[in-house]
Amino acid sequence: MYRPEDIKILLVDDEESILQFLELGLVGEGYQVRTAQDGIQAVNVARDFQPHVAVLDVMMPGMDGFEVCRLLKKQGPLAVIMLTAKDEVDDRVKGLMTGADDYMVKPFSFQELLARIHARLRNQFPHLLDEVVVGPFRIDDARKEIRYHGELLSLSSKEYDLLRYLVLNHGIVLSKAKILDELWGYDFGGQDNIVEVYIRALREKLRDTNRQVICTVRGLGYRVDL
Amino acid sequence: MYRPEDIKILLVDDEESILQFLELGLVGEGYQVRTAQDGIQAVNVARDFQPHVAVLDVMMPGMDGFEVCRLLKKQGPLAVIMLTAKDEVDDRVKGLMTGADDYMVKPFSFQELLARIHARLRNQFPHLLDEVVVGPFRIDDARKEIRYHGELLSLSSKEYDLLRYLVLNHGIVLSKAKILDELWGYDFGGQDNIVEVYIRALREKLRDTNRQVICTVRGLGYRVDL
DNA sequence: TGATTTTTTCAGGGAACGTTCAGCTACGAC
DNA sequence: GTCGTAGCTGAACGTTCCCTGAAAAAATCA
DSSP states (O other), rough: OOGGGGGEEEEEEEEEHHHHHHHHHHHHHHEEEEESHHHHHHHHHHHHHHHSSSEEEOOSSOOOOOHHHHHHHHSSSSEEEEEEEGGGGGGGHHHHHHGSSSSEEEOHHHHHHHHHHHHHHHOOGGGGGOEEEEEEEETTTTTEEEEHHHEEOOHHHHHHHHHHHHHHHTTSOOOOOHHIIIIITTTTTSOHHHHHHHHHHHHHHOOSEEEEEEEEETTTEEEEEE | OOOOGOOEEEOOOOHHHHHHHHHHHHHHHHHHEESSSSSHHHHHHHHHHOOOOEEEEESSSOHHHHHHHHHHHHHOEEEEEEEEEEEGGOOHHHHHHHTTTEEEEESSSSSHHHHHHHHHHHHTTTTOOOEETTTEEEEEEETEEEEETTEEEEEOHHHHHHHHHHHHHTSOOOOHHHHHIIITTTOSSSSHHHHHHHHHHHHHOOOOOSSSSSEEEETTEEEEEE
């Protein structure tokens, strides 16, 4: 069984608004969250808090993300995910990034962060996570695989994300706008037709003989019936 | 069984008139409601009240909605619905909004707010919210389905809204003007004949052999008898 | 690099939906 | 009874929504 409330996450960023945004989201998911606005503070908080995962911004005044990462790792076992703006990703940064376990380029969707955190937890604290079973679906976040009636589906990354999201929210009508916000990120500029295209792909791969698994609720969105 | 009286809602808005309007409506639905006019007050009220849902205006003097949201979430599990004016919705706001569980753009219909509150409750406090059962009707807001004597009705989105509204207000005469206000919005420009057309469609789909479920009260409106 | 897969865009078509309208019916007042 | 009004009915219309096939763009891989 998967219990977010057992998992401790440390957020470090000098931008107050980003910190709030991430904290809000993660607390909403049930995680224990602590925040820090600079490196010194981060190291101090971590000493008592002993987080499983730290999410660090690379660019911070004073101690930079790499230095913080090094100090945190000295204190105990934890996974580090680095955040960096798009234009900061040069070779130098990439090289230093090796100290981290994963990194993400801003802007990113919240769901993407959740996925990364999961992946890291699976690697370093496998006892904290497990496979999710929902009706005929078995979702394996570590392997990025979904089985339907035991049969492994061949899904692309986006197809996986979408099906996972739909299945975890089965029985609930999800609008295309909501899906776009959650999976593509709030700053996605495209048309919501893309959701229709992916739904079509998923339906084809699920191809249930008798029944529609992903139902269209015209004007409102889609809903998965188990 | 669905009992609004078990559900606690906190309203936060600096505009007295909006606060009153919403409070009146929600109390009328049977919810426990507390109000606050600013962030500090909201956090204080929430400490004792422990609401299930908070409805926050984004723009408030002093602490803004995001900050209040963050503090409320720290105090305990609750769903947050943000309210925002149309011209405030830029990408920055949208981004921060993801921290909230849902958001609505003003102006909105009261029925829409009720629907959102339901949706949030279903997600975060599923034990509080079962299917709504009213006589022979079973209304499932998450699935957007209504059953009559156990039989699933095939309804369009507007038909669903209308039947839901009528059934939840059974025994009360609802004028066409009132129905238009609630479901079409106060700025609907059309004729009220459209309500007659929809009522007709519903009657056909309910097609009760012996009894008229949706009664016409000539000159006044319609009333559902269970 | 070139080849392959994945993601995204685009345009057309068809069905469902929301809305209007005009003719008709039923009710109530006088 | 009849007259006016309110509600009912069926059809028609324009629109929106969703599905679909294909192709362009981007990412990934060899």
